[in-house]
Amino acid sequence: MAETATAPLATALDYDPFRPDFYTSDPFGTYRRMRDEAPVYWSERWGWYALTRFEDVRAAALDADTFRSFEGMDIDDSRLEQVPPGSIGSMDNPRHDEVRSVVQPYFLPRRIAQLEDGIRAVVRELVDSWRDRGAGGRGTVDLAQELAWPMPFDVFFHLMGLPSRHDDDPLERARRDQLEHWTHELKDRVPGTPHLTPVARAATAGVQQFFIDLLEDRRRAARDDLVTAFVNADIDGVPFVGERVTTESEVSGLMMILFLGGVESTAGLTGTLFELLAENPDQRALLQADPSLVPAAVEEAMRLITPLQLTARTTSREVTLHGVTIPAGGRVVLIPGAANRDERQFPDPDAFDITRPRGRHLGFGEGVHGCLGAPLARLEARIALEEALPVLGDYQPAGPPTFYPSSPNMYVWKNLPITFGRDGRRPHVEAVSHRTTTVTLATTEFEAEALVVAKREEADGVVSLSLREAGDRPLPAWGPGSHVDLVLDGAPTRQYSLCGDPADHHGYRLGVLRDPDGRGGSRYVHDRLAVGDRVRVRGPRNNFPLVASPRYLFIAGGIGITPVLPMIRAAEAAGADWRLVYGGRRRASMAFLDELAAYGDRVSVRPQDETGLLDLDALLGTPQPDTLVYCCGPEPLLAAVEQRCAGWPHAALHVERFAPRPQGEPARTEAFEVDLGRSELTLTVPPDRSILSVVEEAGVGVLSSCAEGTCGTCETAVLGGVPDHRDSVLTDDERQANDCMMICVSRARTDRLVLDL
Ligand code: FES
Numbered sequence: 001m002a003e004t005a006t007a008p009l010a011t012a013l014d015y016d017p018f019r020p021d022f023y024t025s026d027p028f029g030t031y032r033r034m035r036d037e038a039p040v041y042w043s044e045r046w047g048w049y050a051l052t053r054f055e056d057v058r059a060a061a062l063d064a065d066t067f068r069s070f071e072g073m074d075i076d077d078s079r080l081e082q083v084p085p086g087s088i089g090s091m092d093n094p095r096h097d098e099v100r101s102v103v104q105p106y107f108l109p110r111r112i113a114q115l116e117d118g119i120r121a122v123v124r125e126l127v128d129s130w131r132d133r134g135a136g137g138r139g140t141v142d143l144a145q146e147l148a149w150p151m152p153f154d155v156f157f158h159l160m161g162l163p164s165r166h167d168d169d170p171l172e173r174a175r176r177d178q179l180e181h182w183t184h185e186l187k188d189r190v191p192g193t194p195h196l197t198p199v200a201r202a203a204t205a206g207v208q209q210f211f212i213d214l215l216e217d218r219r220r221a222a223r224d225d226l227v228t229a230f231v232n233a234d235i236d237g238v239p240f241v242g243e244r245v246t247t248e249s250e251v252s253g254l255m256m257i258l259f260l261g262g263v264e265s266t267a268g269l270t271g272t273l274f275e276l277l278a279e280n281p282d283q284r285a286l287l288q289a290d291p292s293l294v295p296a297a298v299e300e301a302m303r304l305i306t307p308l309q310l311t312a313r314t315t316s317r318e319v320t321l322h323g324v325t326i327p328a329g330g331r332v333v334l335i336p337g338a339a340n341r342d343e344r345q346f347p348d349p350d351a352f353d354i355t356r357p358r359g360r361h362l363g364f365g366e367g368v369h370g371c372l373g374a375p376l377a378r379l380e381a382r383i384a385l386e387e388a389l390p391v392l393g394d395y396q397p398a399g400p401p402t403f404y405p406s407s408p409n410m411y412v413w414k415n416l417p418i419t420f421g422r423d424g425r426r427p428h429v430e431a432v433s434h435r436t437t438t439v440t441l442a443t444t445e446f447e448a449e450a451l452v453v454a455k456r457e458e459a460d461g462v463v464s465l466s467l468r469e470a471g472d473r474p475l476p477a478w479g480p481g482s483h484v485d486l487v488l489d490g491a492p493t494r495q496y497s498l499c500g501d502p503a504d505h506h507g508y509r510l511g512v513l514r515d516p517d518g519r520g521g522s523r524y525v526h527d528r529l530a531v532g533d534r535v536r537v538r539g540p541r542n543n544f545p546l547v548a549s550p551r552y553l554f555i556a557g558g559i560g561i562t563p564v565l566p567m568i569r570a571a572e573a574a575g576a577d578w579r580l581v582y583g584g585r586r587r588a589s590m591a592f593l594d595e596l597a598a599y600g601d602r603v604s605v606r607p608q609d610e611t612g613l614l615d616l617d618a619l620l621g622t623p624q625p626d627t628l629v630y631c632c633g634p635e636p637l638l639a640a641v642e643q644r645c646a647g648w649p650h651a652a653l654h655v656e657r658f659a660p661r662p663q664g665e666p667a668r669t670e671a672f673e674v675d676l677g678r679s680e681l682t683l684t685v686p687p688d689r690s691i692l693s694v695v696e697e698a699g700v701g702v703l704s705s706c707a708e709g710t711c712g713t714c715e716t717a718v719l720g721g722v723p724d725h726r727d728s729v730l731t732d733d734e735r736q737a738n739d740c741m742m743i744c745v746s747r748a749r750t751d752r753l754v755l756d757l
């Protein structure tokens with residue numbers, strides 16, 4: 001019997017920017033259909049038309065005689081209540097140009113350029129407030145709340161001569177906080193409707209009065225700020241405030257527009273920029289390699305996700321477009337957010353491509369109502385990238401971003417949590433000791449010559465080394481769980497956990513177990529290295545970071561106690577509820593017992609010859625709520641702990657291996673190709689060789705250390721293809737992200753990998 005094909009039912013084209021989930025449920029798909037199926041869209045529900053094609057939106061914005069602004073440029077109540085009639089957003093010419101001529105000089109690019117140092121100081125202060133969270137491990141930051149929003153707030157406050165967040169006067173700080181608070185409340189809408197809530201109305205009244213009071217303040221005492229400039233401005237000798245502009249409330253409306261436009265849209269642009277770079281690591285890598293692309297990245301973000309998605313006009317005459325007649329007095333919504341993705345104007349319009357040939361986009365509007373503050377927004381976004389990106393490195397989302405409950409016009413993020421750190425340092429070129437030779441290569445690693453200032457026997461077969469930088473300069477910051485490479489002349493480079501105090505910026509302490517069957521690194525340390533000798537240290541890096549938790553169970557076996565020592569110190573300092581179970585063969589072979597004694601019965605010392613093997617069933621048999629398990633020790637202990645924790649919540653268990661985790665067969669046994677994007681090389685990796693060795697043979701410098709997938713040194717960003725992860729460093733989540741790999745041991749699941757080398 002022949003099958004009957006049934007065409008899927010076309011869904012109705014429903015454009016409703018008041019719908020609470022509109023901007024989080026693929027608005028760009030709706031826009032695409034509007035451009036194709038209804039370029040002049042009629043909203044029966046709201047009684048307005050909408051234009052979405054680039055040429056149509058641009059033509060309407062440029063034809064201010066036909067598409068007028070006297071009914072305001074918003075589509076909700078805010079056009080009437082938050083921007084009073086008669087203020088610049090509701091003005092047509094010639095009045096609009098007259099008023100704009102007063103404000104415009106303060107926003108000319110050359111005038112804005114003079115603000116660069118001040119804006120950079122604002123951004124640096126914000127970045128400095130979270131920069132150290134990524135030192136020595138993965139830290140988290142909310143880029144919306146801790147950069148994208150506060151930056152334009154601070155800049156606007158500075159422009160308006162308003163108190164800074166550090167103002168000495170608590171009353172001034174309170175005024176500032178109140179204004180900031182109101183700004184968010186202004187956005188409160190009755191869900192699914194164009195109506196402001198009473199909270200938004202009260203906030204609107206508060207902000208307007210704030211600006212009216214501010215004008216009065218500056219009348220009494222002039223300052224070097226924009227508000228004083230308004231007070232003193234004139235148009236052809238006639239005072240600006242009180243004459244040409246008839247009421248102060250109109251000027252307060254003007255300031256409201258500057259405020260909302262300057263803060264919210266810049267927060268939107270900046271947040272989106274970092275969000276797009278997180279989603280597009282290939283573009284981020286391009287930007288990191290060539291910072292001259294920063295302005296292009298800003299423009300591309302503005303095009304792709306335009307903060308001001310729509311604006312409204314009212315027709316002064318009948319207009320016929322694409323066969324649809326809009327009557328005189330018709331309300332028309334122009335959607336730059338849709339026009340900027342018009343395939344008739346932009347090839348591959350949904351792609352974020354910072355190398356896209358520069359072309360006109362409508363992100364800052366066009367015509368008489370083109371964005372006054374565009375030079376300022378561009379400058380702020382550029383500085384945010386320049387200052388934050390080197391600190392953030394190859395950051396990754398730490399959770400789903402949340403959307404700001406904003407007006408129907410705006411596309412702005414409320415929260416953008418990301419993690420950054422381990423690989424968050426700026427790549428630089430330096431000469432480093434690489435195996436037995438010194439090579440020059442691009443690295444994010446720190447390497448320093450250090451002096452052995454103390455060597456102490458901690459237990460049978462265990463010594464600790466205390467190191468200081470040879471010039472007594474500070475060493476890189478680190479966090480619990482970090483390790484460094486000890487680069488020794490005449491012995492293999494080995495990795496050792498840092499077991500000192502992270503607060504000591506001038507010293508590292510390592511614990512080293514003599515391994516008679518090892519490759520010789522520990523024997524060298526035990527037998528030959530002496531106080532006063534020089535060694536090289538590289539790193540630190542952290543594959544075993546301590547995640548904040550109210551409760552911890554630490555399990556250490558033998559020399560696995562070393563990374564745990566700074567962890568328990570941190571847990572104690574944080575007031576966490578923690579416990580350490582420390583196993584070893586014999587008491588005499590268990591290091592640092594004297595230090596551990598200070599923690600009393602939080603620490604259980606379990607020498608095997610006295611108490612037998614650790615009772616892991618008792619420790620781990622029942623998953624404990626809100627508890628993270630950290631384990632370091634020999635492979636049998638780790639495997640047993642992993643098995644017992646199989647039923648624990650996802651991500652409750654954290655382990656660190658000193659030896660490679662046993663691996664199954666590789667996913668494929670044939671050769672595969674690696675494309676090295678930056679080196680412009682394509683190489684074949686045969687089944688019996690590692691990517692690392694093939695890449696090195698081709699003359700591409702890659703820092704590596706353990707060559708067995710345990711140290712994380714050779715971590716390389718993956719730009720394409722799917723790796724076959726065979727390391728002992730990455731967590732399951734990191735493996736599934738497939739955006740980096742350890743090329744000393746990991747291979748490919750696909751015919752080809754594209755690596756950032
Ligand atoms: Fe250590 Fe690759 S060199 S993980």
